[in-house]
Amino acid sequence: MHTGSEAKGDCLVEVRPEGHDGITIETKSKELLGAGIRSAVAETVAVLGTGEVALRVSDFGALDYVIAARVEAAVRAAHAGTIPATPSVDRAASDRDGPRRSRLYAPGNNPRLLAGIDIHGADCVLLDLEDSVPPEEKAAARILVKHLLAAVPFPEEVWVRINPLESGGRDDLEEVLRGRPHGICLPKAESAPDVERLAEVLSGIETELGMPVGATWIMPIVETARGVLHCEDVATASDRIVAVAFGAEDYTRDVGARRTQESLLFARSMIVAAAKTAGVQASDTVFADLGDEAGLAAEAALARDLGFDGKGAINPRQLEVIHAAFSPTDEELSYAQRVVDAAEAAEAAGSGAVALDGRMVDKPVLERARRLIAYGERLAGGRDTR
Amino acid sequence: MRNAVGREIPERIGDRVLRPFEGAFATSNDRPKAPRPVKSAPRQEDKLVPSIDAAIEACGLSDGMTVSFHHMFRDGDRVVNQILDACARRRVKGLRLFPTALFPVHEPVIEHIRSGVVNRIEGSMNGPVGAFVSQGGKLAEPAVLRSHGGRWRAVEAGDVEIDVAFVAASQADSYGNANGVHGPTPCGTVSFCAVDAQYAKKTVVVTNEVAPYPAHPMEIQQGWTDYVVEVDEIGDPGSIVSGTLQLTKSPTRLRIARLTADAVVASPYFTDGFSFQGGAGGISLAVTKYLGDEMERAGIVGSFGMGGATKLLVELLHRGLIRTILDGQAFDLDAIDSLRDDEAHVLIDPGLYANYDSRGCATYKLDTAFLGATEVDLDFNVNVNTHSDGQLLHGIGGHQEVAAGAAMTMITAPTLRGRIPVIVDRVTTVTTPGETIDVVVTERGIAVNPRREDLKERFAAAGLPVRPLEEIKAEAERLVRPIGKPVFGDEVIGVIEWRDGTVIDVVRKVEGWT
Numbered sequence: 001m002h003t004g005s006e007a008k009g010d011c012l013v014e015v016r017p018e019g020h021d022g023i024t025i026e027t028k029s030k031e032l033l034g035a036g037i038r039s040a041v042a043e044t045v046a047v048l049g050t051g052e053v054a055l056r057v058s059d060f061g062a063l064d065y066v067i068a069a070r071v072e073a074a075v076r077a078a079h080a081g082t083i084p085a086t087p088s089v090d091r092a093a094s095d096r097d098g099p100r101r102s103r104l105y106a107p108g109n110n111p112r113l114l115a116g117i118d119i120h121g122a123d124c125v126l127l128d129l130e131d132s133v134p135p136e137e138k139a140a141a142r143i144l145v146k147h148l149l150a151a152v153p154f155p156e157e158v159w160v161r162i163n164p165l166e167s168g169g170r171d172d173l174e175e176v177l178r179g180r181p182h183g184i185c186l187p188k189a190e191s192a193p194d195v196e197r198l199a200e201v202l203s204g205i206e207t208e209l210g211m212p213v214g215a216t217w218i219m220p221i222v223e224t225a226r227g228v229l230h231c232e233d234v235a236t237a238s239d240r241i242v243a244v245a246f247g248a249e250d251y252t253r254d255v256g257a258r259r260t261q262e263s264l265l266f267a268r269s270m271i272v273a274a275a276k277t278a279g280v281q282a283s284d285t286v287f288a289d290l291g292d293e294a295g296l297a298a299e300a301a302l303a304r305d306l307g308f309d310g311k312g313a314i315n316p317r318q319l320e321v322i323h324a325a326f327s328p329t330d331e332e333l334s335y336a337q338r339v340v341d342a343a344e345a346a347e348a349a350g351s352g353a354v355a356l357d358g359r360m361v362d363k364p365v366l367e368r369a370r371r372l373i374a375y376g377e378r379l380a381g382g383r384d385t386r
Numbered sequence: 387m388r389n390a391v392g393r394e395i396p397e398r399i400g401d402r403v404l405r406p407f408e409g410a411f412a413t414s415n416d417r418p419k420a421p422r423p424v425k426s427a428p429r430q431e432d433k434l435v436p437s438i439d440a441a442i443e444a445c446g447l448s449d450g451m452t453v454s455f456h457h458m459f460r461d462g463d464r465v466v467n468q469i470l471d472a473c474a475r476r477r478v479k480g481l482r483l484f485p486t487a488l489f490p491v492h493e494p495v496i497e498h499i500r501s502g503v504v505n506r507i508e509g510s511m512n513g514p515v516g517a518f519v520s521q522g523g524k525l526a527e528p529a530v531l532r533s534h535g536g537r538w539r540a541v542e543a544g545d546v547e548i549d550v551a552f553v554a555a556s557q558a559d560s561y562g563n564a565n566g567v568h569g570p571t572p573c574g575t576v577s578f579c580a581v582d583a584q585y586a587k588k589t590v591v592v593t594n595e596v597a598p599y600p601a602h603p604m605e606i607q608q609g610w611t612d613y614v615v616e617v618d619e620i621g622d623p624g625s626i627v628s629g630t631l632q633l634t635k636s637p638t639r640l641r642i643a644r645l646t647a648d649a650v651v652a653s654p655y656f657t658d659g660f661s662f663q664g665g666a667g668g669i670s671l672a673v674t675k676y677l678g679d680e681m682e683r684a685g686i687v688g689s690f691g692m693g694g695a696t697k698l699l700v701e702l703l704h705r706g707l708i709r710t711i712l713d714g715q716a717f718d719l720d721a722i723d724s725l726r727d728d729e730a731h732v733l734i735d736p737g738l739y740a741n742y743d744s745r746g747c748a749t750y751k752l753d754t755a756f757l758g759a760t761e762v763d764l765d766f767n768v769n770v771n772t773h774s775d776g777q778l779l780h781g782i783g784g785h786q787e788v789a790a791g792a793a794m795t796m797i798t799a800p801t802l803r804g805r806i807p808v809i810v811d812r813v814t815t816v817t818t819p820g821e822t823i824d825v826v827v828t829e830r831g832i833a834v835n836p837r838r839e840d841l842k843e844r845f846a847a848a849g850l851p852v853r854p855l856e857e858i859k860a861e862a863e864r865l866v867r868p869i870g871k872p873v874f875g876d877e878v879i880g881v882i883e884w885r886d887g888t889v890i891d892v893v894r895k896v897e898g899w900t
Binding site for chain 2: 008009028029031032033034035036037039040059060061062063064065113115116119120151152315316317320
């Protein structure tokens, strides 16, 4: 029974048959790395409570949490083990209206691409267990994502995209909720019951883990024709929803469209309208051509114009452009400030009516200006979010 | 005795008296240079000899002599091995090898050490020879590692006396003028060993193209050359681009490059006439690319970019973003073409580039430089020579002179390589002292040397993630358990010279592990 791989940043763990015992470590520099790896392996085995197991661990530069994940996956597969009580994680809750200009995808079973995924300043990191993980790696991936969540204090939001509930999603949740992600992305959301079922499972696990019920956000991904037509139901199905995302790849396949900005316009507009009806954010689809920075900028600008609050990213290289598109501009911020100033001046003068540049400012405009200023301050006050 | 970076240095090793490092600019080498041998020769038609063997014979190359080489073909060099094989066939013993650098292609040197043909090495060892020496492959004296400028200085000072200099040149005439830009296999420059050719008792030009007199540019001059030998092969220019010269795709490394470029833009140096040196590592190449775009955006034209010249630097020249390239060595074929064809691509030898014993070298005119590191410690000392396991695996290159010279020296490095931390309490070996390092850029933030509060303020004002080095180190260490540490014995296997000839550190033999 093997788990892991020989890829850089990973390790290969083999549970050895009867006749072997102890832990064998193979690594490039035994003197330099052997003891550290052995201690990471031994600690994981102890937690699993299966008693003595014979293991061979071949290291290719794996971090501690990768070693722990690979050992746990191998031992549990060999001994039909259950989910251990550790690791347990204490993660600060996030703000439901916080910035989500970007959601940066990372494949859940690739240690090399997961390493350092927290450092790029993405507003949301999205650890993927669905499309980027082949079926035979799903079990190992959810364990790896759990250990990553436990090991890394993500400075912004961290989310997990699970598999559909009926095909592995429940197992994903059982595992990764122990890592306390801020939220769960639900792929192929098509109806209110899809979301309600997820919310129910979340409540069950949250109770079991002693978490406050409702602590885990939901971001449904609308990516089918049916989903687009029912996206208002989807967006309003649960209080846990803080954003609705659009997935164009599956959507174009589903309706038989070629991907152009025109062919996506209907779905995008529907999703924005549904999200805003529900009072939550809308997040646009990913842009797959990594080399085409101008194309990404144009698409992000269009999405911003339509009312989206953010966009998916497949590589950290895309974040700068995406963040620029979804951050308020200096002009927008200074106009908002003038609106607020005018309102305060009017209030001080005891006047009910607010005017700016000879035009009346009504209440929604003032509220929007206040929100924009708060949002801008938040972005500026955060750590490096370029 | 303890030197100025706190390293314990023996007072002497054999007959060699060691001077301790006292500070980056503390030494005043106030003495005349060593005399150069007079080379007067009668009128002769040519200096061609028919074979390497004939050249060795003519030079009187014999036991215990010092032979020198340059490394402009890097991992594609074919000359060092040919000459040493010939020496072995002639049963020459006890040679001191004085290359500017050795590469993995020079692995056969190990056999020559085993058989006694070579018993001392003074020069950078990149790869297997370094590993062999570290693992107990016995040399009669410790290896001596010098920077490019430090090596030049050592020859001029008489610290190393060269018996025979072998100059691989891609083109030469039969009277001994030689260059690296022409011929079927150009390597860029051969000026790297101009000092060798002038100071050696005998100088042999080894070429694969004998051109009609006069061959030029005259990087190596006829007045310095004793013999010219034509061989089939001197090097493979394709292998000049060895290993590191790839623009990185790693998101972590690209982030480091982005932060570095942003820090340069935020620095006081990013104005018209700005100058910089980038190296050949993946991060450094990406910084060069980003900086070019930033210069274009800001409408800034740089006075010069210094190399290790690469395709990326040449592109900046062609885009009009820098006025000049000062080229110490060519790192790829585009750089070689440009060196030959572009008037503003100026060849500089290591003496002009970096000699401490000069009235000002080119690195002193640098505004900024971004350099790599194997380890960086909390005093900002940098190690590029040994791995964390104590093995001697890399040369100094221009690290010391660029760090000492640039107004703002930046180290770019990831916090972890696999499971091995790069930011450490104390570097395994000090190559370059912390007093010359201003900024360390990692994927987890930018650390600024406390000596440079001015930079810290500017970076912070630009919204860059400035953090204490200790904090960055701790964050990386949360991801990996501590690694083992080598326990060093007393035996010194390598001496690391600072560029002024003092000893900044020694490499001792690993005897065990914690």
